[in-house]
Amino acid sequence: MRKKLSVFVLAVLFLSTFLPAAFRKEDIKVHKLDNGLKILLYEDHNIPQVALYTFFRVGSRNERPGLTGVSHFIEHMMFNGTKKIGPGEFDRKMEFSGGANNAYTGDDLTAYTDWFPPAALEAMIEMEADRMQGLIFEPKVFESERGVVASERRMGVENNNDSILSENVRATAIMAHPYHWDVIGWMSDILSWKRDEVMNYYRTFYSPNNAVLIAIGDFEAAKALELIKKYFKGIPAGPPPPAVTTVEPPQMGPKQVLVRKEAQTPSFNLVYHAPNCQSPDFYPLSILDLVLLNGESSRLYKRLVRDEQLALSVYGGMSETIDPLLFTIYVKPRPGVDLNRLEAVIEEELGKIKKEGISEKEREKALNMIRSGFYFGLQTNAGKANQLGSTEVLYGSYEKLFTQMDNYAAVKREQVQEAAKKYLTDDNKTVGKLIPQGGAK
């Protein structure tokens, strides 16, 4: 999960000014069970549907060498059988009652996302409670699902040059912290995970005290809470999962990684170590991200794609993460472009920011992007559930969602300049280049 941060967050300032009755913090019902499960409920009767989202505080951040990718693998196994519900039954039952679901795993969290008609609420709550601790990891299914994830890696990484490069760049920039590897994990780990180790990992992280349950949609909150209590309260709390203690040491000079690969087009990355989402520096850097990379009026799009025609696209920016990750600048260069020239042009643009800062108009533009993105995202039950859940996990409380815009609006232009000077430095950077070989002329 590499989330575009802009669609995420907001503030009382704007909320109170513009929000009609819809979606106020006061209307969210909050409850915590004795076993530590936090529950957020919000009634929205716009359509006859419920979004039930379960977030676990576990992601590739919690893994270790040999077990990379295992958080994501467990996400897959969550559909593959418990003591009560056989492999595949979760999906069959859900679809029979008109529901659909998906799930995703990120660096810091794993989310299970169900969308279904109101009549299926009890059945879905029962099945979510069941798989929180009941997985059996049947060996044959385990092996089959290993093949699925290997195929997913082949699709997402091996046959996607941009991903091959960004995986290399991440692993070069981040030396010690588990963010060193991508969520999907290394292929050799995928092919050799052991069942008992995977089960142990599951038992460590899948407990009610390590989860947040969110229901948004067409139900009565009091009734929903009764149902959640009925099925979840018997699940025992687990010991607190081990903390991630590794801290990425400061980088002490520029790094470079070259990938030679059969291709017709190159790939290019430039990344810097960046603060986590709870750092005060997160907000100025997020505004800088929008100014540099978001939209055809952004500085790097204008310079690289339009003016100099060095690139087909630019993307990247800040990531909302629990521990410090990267400020990324990903570029899809035109075929045949001199990648050193590309790098020099980006450096020049970053130099301007460090020297002169951003304009007041750019600051306002970034705030408008954040504000409209927030509302676009709020239109659906799924959007609301996702925002509440990730804010709870990443920022420590869903309530932060309703004050985020204050944090953005409070950023002064000088702070953006200061943050650029502090983080976008030569000693803090890693450059990655995928250089096409053979094949294409």
Place this chain on the structure above:
Amino acid sequence: MKRFIAATILAVLFLAAPFVGEGAFKLPAPEKLVLKNGLTLFYLKNADYPLLSFRMLVRGAGASQEPAELEGIASLTAELMQKGTAVRNAEAIAEAVDFMGARFDISASDENSSVMAESLSEHFPKLMEIAADCLLNPSFKEDEFTKERSKRIDNIKAIKDNPGSAVRPYFLKAYFGAHPMGHLASGTESSLKKMTVVQVKDFHKKYYRPERAIAAVVGNIEKEKLVEMLEATLGKWTGPGPAASLAAVPAFPKPKGRKLVLVDKPDATQAYWILGAPGYPLGDPLTPQADVMNTLFGGRFTSWLSTELRIKRGLTYGAGSRFQAWASDGLFVANSYTKNDKIGEMLDIVFDVLKKARQEGFAAAEVESSRNYLEGQFPQRLETNASKAGTYAMLAFYNLGFEYYDKYLAKVRSVVPAEVKDTAAKLLPETDFVLVVVGKAADIKKQLEKFGTWQEKKITDPDF
């Protein structure tokens, strides 16, 4: 991600509906408004959020009207309309749209061009002013044309670097040949190199006309204010002279026997394929039965295709099938991918599953599950302003009526297993189909021989 059924390859046009009881969820009927210049508009107020969504479809401004030698001009025209007008250059348009945090795009598909604009209510008048300016007064500057064309030529190379994204254009070419529905929105290297900015101007002049447009607005605005705003912008739109009639889309090609195409991509570690066969036109009475059938065959996670290829055997991350429908005809397409040494085994299974579905149909409990699923998943398709506006425009464009989905869902609820079996027998291919595989020929060719004779291409050859 646990799934998604190759969403990049098979974009979903029509899904279907839940089990909340008869008539519990309907598409709200919009109000019809007609501007003084004849432009028809459908409007629904939604005051829940300070947002507004606009969608407009322009008949004929899509790839199906392109002359063969101008493949890609519809999409190029749509893009260049956003790159400068009589009073705004490309930078000014981008700057204004971005400043509002708005969404704005003009894009051409097969049978129409689509204009979408969405923003906070407070910015909407400005956004519509810009959208109308792009629509009415594009400047089509030579340098913008040259830039965009060269970008598109290079982008085709980037598409070919990823076998998962390359398989779709190769399939369209193999299936449709020179038929206009096989035109790639991107154009091809050959067609783009020959195109001129004058041809782009002509395409715009000929096909962008108010009498061929249908628009919809959903969101937080009063009717009077909306009409006033639109009269001042889109209301100024007139077509130059009488409209030329649109070319009829020729009958879709019908494959006879197996047409097999292998595209060699020597660095691929996985082989990607699409299989296609005739489907049915948009609004065809078969649609509900076909959706119930396809949901079970390849349209959802527990479908037969996904069960056999992914869930039981772990051969792939994604496998699926769907019907894609246009005004005059449609397609059935299935797709998946697997590592090089498994492609022969995978395709054997696909043919077995197709055969089983055709011969045996689906059990009553499966059909019930499919009906429930289609109905249960329906409401969220109409949850946002943008999805409602898009649906109004689409239903009006294809003349299906705003009660289309009520009838559709009513029929879905009543589909019985015998109908599903008939539909499978009729629509799932047996002997006549097109199958395209993109992969490493050296590793997969031997496995493919048993399926017939393959036409071979190299990924580095020009075009598709």
